[in-house]
Amino acid sequence: QVQLVESGGGLVQPGGSLRLSCAPSESMFSPNAMRWYRPAPGKERELVAAIASVSTADYADFVQGRFIIFRDNHNNTVYLQINSLKPDDTAVYYCNLRGVLGGRYLELWGRGTLVTVSS
8 A cells, every 4th residue: 555654844943944755655656736734723734835747836825935845756755845934833744645556546645744843
């Protein structure tokens, strides 16, 4: 069974940076849409950033130019570079990949990586 492996979270001071990564455990899984989510009031999760196979990116308004999503198509890894971090950015960040495996379209969720922004 294909799974998503997330990493890069940790403890960082306000104004600091981290790089989150997410990749499928199955090399034959070909992601198309790649997204990062985090919990939000009144919602189970809110979209943080998204990128398609053509590498066009979209961001939530609260990102305010601080985050960058990009992908490495050689290993099907998606990254989220998070800069100028604020305490409000503290959350578990979840990766979501949609793509094809064996001719079947799948949607997969990672288990999350914890980002803690504190002095």
